[in-house]
Amino acid sequence: MAGRYRSDLNWSDVTPKADFLSRRRLMAGAGALAVGAMAGPAMATLSANGFTTDEKPNSFEEISGYNNFYEFGTGKDDPARNAAALTIDPWSVKIDGLVDKPGDYAFDDILGGVTLEERIYRFRCVEAWSMVVPWVGFELADLLNRVGVQSGAKYVAFETAVRPDEMPGISRGYLDWPYREGLRLDEAMHPLTLMATGLYDQPMPKQNGAPLRLVVPWKYGFKSIKSIVRISLLDQEPPTSWNMANRREYGFYSNVNPEVDHPRWSQASERKVGGGLFAARQPTLMFNGYEDQVAGLYTGMDLRQNF
């Protein structure tokens, strides 16, 4: 819910579409707020509110030039090369399942009901590389509360757009499209769970999942589904793409965990992208460094079993 992270900005600040798409004004405010939060005595890894890391963010070019988005190809530079063809205006998200107000929500309409803010999060790919990303977005909980989650709902399922004409990877069949992801409802409602619409002072680049993507910073990157067109509230665990592709390697939870290796490689360390030819690996942190915030969600669960 808006207000769990204090911000003096609201929708009235960004009413014109040109403004909220460029977000320069908003960022100035949120940036000042983040600096304030970081000026505390201890230079802890996380700022006082626990949400924004003080590590140096990767550059816009690194974040938008090196990533996975298999709908546009499997190479790390394929999304940047191919995503320009994606039509993101108009865009609507179908919200259905166990909700009070199901329907097709236009992107502008979704933005109208939320407060945008900056969150600088660590991002850890399951392939053992990582970045630090200054996202702009709103808490998923804001949207879910607005549409009214019914009492029987236990999970949230997400789907990415499928546009064979705009996404060259679709016809190559790398995965069983549409790309699907899911969260347990308490994970989805957690204040760290973000619906991102931009990064730095830019609208979300298409290759990073424009116009609307999920960011779950304590889970491996593939959980943070891009270019979302459907959100469903369900009473049971939804199928998720990488789990469908390889059940043994990619679990439903996929929490970042240095002690549980991927069957084909170690998850104990990672290399932060952008360090050049001589960059050393760094140790991977439990829950990607968000252990204090999210470990409680998994009390009593065997994380080796529920990887």
Add this chain to the structure above:
Amino acid sequence: MALVDTLNAWHRKVPTWPFYVGFALIPLWWLYLGLTGGLGIEPIKELEHRLGELGLQVLIASLAVTPLRRFAGINLIRFRRMLGLVTFYYIALHLLVWLLLDVRILSQIWADILKRPYITVGMVGFVLLIPLAMTSNTWSIRRLGPMRWRRLHQLVYLAAVLGGLHFVLLVKGWQVEPLIYLGSILGLLMLRLRLPRVFLRA
């Protein structure tokens, strides 16, 4: 078969040393690119992948020499030793980049070699190439005798399959490129099977 004759005439005249020099310079050029930002955002992985893929490509070229002679009459045998040694050079550099730039953590390197199938497979493939590289000279052929030398060098078939498998096993999901490499290797090996005479006559 004018083309074949031209190629074969060319084969007799062209020296091999410029190829050694050219192939040897490619990784140095890439290293320069990596140091100056020319290998993209993640230069370690890029260098590692380029060396591995070029190694497989040259290996596939060396495996093509015999089928080309047998089925197309094109004779490139003089270049085969060069292709084999260049393969070894690239795969050794690929391994060095993994050891010295990518992982660097000794305990993790050992764990990876023992526990990760794609790394185990790749390491075995590389180890098999070592005796082949060491005996890729005229003195060794004389010393071992042509029969034993040929038997020894048939190890390259196994090394090539392991190299292709290494690529297939390491990617996420269903990707075509590594399958093309493995398919080419298996195809070139199948061409070596002794076909029944019926097929050859037809």
